Amino acid sequence: MKTVGFVLMIIVTILMFGGVNYYIGLRGWQGVGSLIPFINAKIYWILFSIIAVSFILARLGEKFLPNSVEGYLNLVGAYWMAAMLYFLIILPLVDIGRFIGGKASFIPQGIRENTFIKTYAGLFVFLIVIGILIYGTYNAKNIKVSQYDINVAKKAGNVRELRIAMFSDAHLGSIVDNARLTKMIDKVNELNPDIVLMPGDIVDEKLSPFVKQNMGENFKRLKSEYGVYFSTGNHEYYGGEVEGIVNNLKASGVKVLSDDCVKIDDSFYIAGRQDIASLSYNKKERKTLDQILNGVDKSLPIILMDHNPKNLEEPQKAGVDLQVSGHTHRGQMFPSEYITRRLYEIDYGYLKKDNFNIVVTSGIGTWGPPIRVGNSSELDLIVLHFKE
Structure with a gap:
């Protein structure tokens, strides 16, 4: 049947x-x-x-x-x-x-x-x-910077303020090429971030354009005090080359968090989830947030990368302070945004639910048509202000 x-x-x-x-x-x-x-x-x-x-x-x-x-x-x-x-x-x-x-x-x-x-x-x-x-x-080629100032009611060691450069959905490949990536990297470095987060869909399905155009060298130009972190999106799985994509990003100095969590400078945590597409395309079910955050000191700030902004009750209950997501593209081409608004509790921008905060970006690149109508390609600067 x-x-x-x-x-x-x-x-x-x-x-x-x-x-x-x-x-x-x-x-x-x-x-x-x-x-x-x-x-x-x-x-x-x-x-x-x-x-x-x-x-x-x-x-x-x-x-x-x-x-x-x-x-x-x-x-x-x-x-x-x-x-x-x-x-x-x-x-x-x-x-x-x-x-x-x-x-x-x-x-x-x-x-x-x-x-x-x-x-x-x-x-x-x-x-x-x-x-x-x-x-x-x-x-689509003109990247807008959106800034969010968010207060987190937790101490973060000696860190009082954290400047996060966040972008997703670059969809690097034959259409969004290395020249476009160069502009993206330059734009990120202009923000002088403390840390760079990339929650998914950085590579668009196939690894070969990434390798042939030597995009890895471009990623090595990213500058930040605490490093560059990545978690997978759905498009990393579509071409069946997620392992090769992950390995190439690692070789470029990017730290990959796949259902994992790291403590940074004894001050805050960065967690990264596999995209939910991993079950369909990689036959691997991702861990629950409780499993990922097992043993984490929740008195410190917890920042989560999760490509698809679904099921927000889970990170809220798990004690996540900030989630960064993408995936929706804010519809990319008008009037598709009216569909994404109905599909998600938040398809773009900032939402606060009690102590849980989420920022959903429209994406720094494009999928399919290299155009944007009714919205912009976006790089987010998120400034977290911690309790003193």
């Missing part, structure tokens, strides 16, 4: 994907065919189909296609994912407007039957979507 259900889900997904792309492609041809009549319909549909399935072609061909070809297909496919979203939002509105306009007797006949409006409506929609993609690309 599970196999039948899975097959049905795949068939429905293919039909929906095909239907959506046919609708967009048909509207595109109606515009292109009228504006540029010498373009052959077969050529148009072949080119459109390649663009529409380029992301799938890149995934299917990653083992035998040249890296450059796969990279271009991946990039084109990523942008098409974004374009498809906004075409699917705007085109139906245009069609509804056309329908109402054709039926509304109060609209002058000259406007209703104006061939210029009918011909250029599609071009106008195309230009709007292109504009969104250009803006989103520019916006």
Whole structure:
């Protein structure tokens, strides 16, 4: 029964994907065919189909296609994912407007039957979507720094204040490349942090772009008094190379906390959890927080990295003072943020529950389309003020 259900889900997904792309492609041809009549319909549909399935072609061909070809297909496919979203939002509105306009007797006949409006409506929609993609690309590359000042009612040895640089969801790979990573590292170092925390999705599935572009050397440039710490996100598991990713980050000077906890300078604790995806993709169930914090002196501040901001009752009950998370991307592309808001108690920003604090970042990079609309790529500066 599970196999039948899975097959049905795949068939429905293919039909929906095909239907959506046919609708967009048909509207595109109606515009292109009228504006540029010498373009052959077969050529148009072949080119459109390649663009529409380029992301799938890149995934299917990653083992035998040249890296450059796969990279271009991946990039084109990523942008098409974004374009498809906004075409699917705007085109139906245009069609509804056309329908109402054709039926509304109060609209002058000259406007209703104006061939210029009918011909250029599609071009106008195309230009709007292109504009969104250009803006989103520019916006995604400009990292915003968000600062949170949080009071923790605990003493932390001789430490009175702790400056934490926190970022997640870099999704380093062929699209978010080493040049982008260089800007990220520079931005972190500008904050002069005491410690750097990276709660997951730093590498996007595959290890090979990380190694080929020598990204490990970039991570060695991170500067902080207490070091750089990382815990896994779901994307580290998706490609089946989590062990290689972890080992490469360790070789770059990053301390990996996988269901583990360390005491720093006899003043505070940093704990890191495996992402919940480890059970599905690595066949390994993560430890409970009580197991991770067993033997911890809870009179000292406890800071937790957990990629997915779910089940906040657990860290609250376990005595965690600050949790840092990512994963949600704050939707990444408007209006997806309305979905993430419903899925999580907090999908972005800061929340305090009694003595428990959590900061969820929108992420410093992007997944899929290298664009952000309605939100920003983000690096967080969290300043903890301890009891004296």
